[in-house]
Amino acid sequence: MSTPHEAPDATLQSLDAALRPSSWDDYVGQNQIKASVRIAIDAAKKRGGMPEHFLFYGPPGVGKTTLAHLVAESLGSPLKTTSGVAIERAADLAAILTNLEPNTVLFIDEIHRLSHKIEELLYPALESGHLDIVLGKGPSARTVELALPPFTLVGATTKVADLSGPLRSRFGGGVYQLDFYTESDLRDIVQRSASVLSLDAPQDVVEHVAARSRATPRVANALLKRIRDFSEVHERPLSASVCDEACELFGIDGLGLTKDDRRYLTTLREAFRGGPAGIRALAAALHEDPDTLENVYEPYLLRLGLIERSSRGRILTPKGREYLG
Ligand SMILES: Nc1ncnc2c1ncn2[C@@H]1O[C@H](COP(=O)(O)OP(=O)(O)O)[C@@H](O)[C@H]1O
Ligand SMILES: [Mg+2]
Structure with a gap:
């Protein structure tokens, strides 16, 4: 059951990267989230420090990764990206954290996949910027505190319920739910993507794509690109009827269902x-x-x-x- 316009495969990832908004102004909708996050960032900048940690959750393709990029960009910070699946052992986490350049934004995607043990190791890192490292074994084992460079964690997840309460409570910068997008926001996104891709997309085409995008920016962009491919292959300019034919071929109905x-x-x-x-x-x-x-x-x-x-x-x-x- 893999739907081409939904599975974040390599093609989609490069499309994501190409169309990813690089400024807050280009990031459409989610106004309350944008405003709160930007306040936290601006306040931290004024103090000359890093903001507290942020958690973004919501369905795939609604802009969580994009927000992590924007946070780093607004801070002028390097972004280090990893995923909950990739951090298996305590040593993996220790290696990542101790090697961070000071003032990095550390983005952990699919953060619900972190094991309990790793989560616990993360707590002191998030709270007071240190790791508790156990040296030796048995009766002679002792714990040393290892100070970490300052960093801001941005976590993203599609499954917030799988995150432990204690971990959730450590996102002092806020826990934000990203909602599906309104049709008017989606039209703005499609319009913008069309212009980034140098496509001449009439208003009815923009509306057609927005209406079939499952209220999700990634799906909107992927569908726009597939319709462009269709129109190019058939050597026909983008129009509502080209959209209809393309969607019929792709098995996408008027609600965007496949x-x-x-x-x-x-x-x-x-x-x-x-x-x-x-x-x-x-x-x-x-x-x-x-x-x-x-x-x-x-x-x-x-x-x-x-x-x-x-x-x-x-x-x-x-x-x-x-x-x-
Ligand atoms: N608010 C938005 N405004 C404009 N484009 C967006 C927005 N949110 C997402 N997108 C587009 O959708 C793509 C997927 O977003 P992404 O941040 O990777 O989603 P997620 O991490 O939630 O799965 C991005 O590359 C971007 O092109
Ligand atoms: Mg993502």
Whole structure:
């Protein structure tokens, strides 16, 4: 169940990089988050220090990584990027932290993947800028405090519930939920991306793409690029009808749903009589990983009101049945 316009594969990563806003002005929407983060940054700059740590959470493609870049840029700080999956052992974390250039922004993506042990090691680093290193073993073991260069951690996650309470509470700069985008914000994003890609995109094309982007900037950009490819191959200028044909070919409907979304909904209806279906059973029926269902597919289906989550499992709503027809 891998949807080309959603999976953050290598092509998408380079598209992300090419279209990533490099200034706050180009970062569309999420106004409250932008304002709070910028205040924390400006205050820190005035004091001549680094701001406290930030945590951003929300579905894939809504601008978490971009915010980490903007934080570093506004501070004039180097950005060091790593991921919760990459930090397996205490030594990995110690190596990263002790090698930071002073005043670095350390971005840990998928921070919910850090093990409990690593989280605990991180606490003193976040609170008072030191690591507790255990030297030796057994009765002669002792702990030494290793002072770290000043840094600001930016954490990002699609699964904030998997983060321990103690870790969450150490993001003094704030814990921010990034929401899906409004259609008007998405139009601005598509417009901007079209101009970065030197595309002549009429307003109806911009609207078409925005409406099918699952309220997600990354999806909007990827769809715009696929429609551009389609129009180039067919040697036709971008127009609403070119968009329609392209989306039809890609299997993307007017709501931005793909054949994978429809397969999810159909399976819920056919194999589970509309639910409630436990996430594991549903994932098994779809040959998909429960995490992917929960974090990539379901948020938008929930938002559209096509499904509901209950304590007993997933339910196809009347609206979902109507959608399937
Ligand atoms: N607020 C925004 N304004 C403009 N473009 C955005 C915004 N948020 C995300 N994007 C675009 O979407 C792409 C994916 O964003 P990213 O920050 O990588 O998402 P996440 O880390 O949440 O998965 C970025 O490269 C950027 O082009
Ligand atoms: Mg990201």
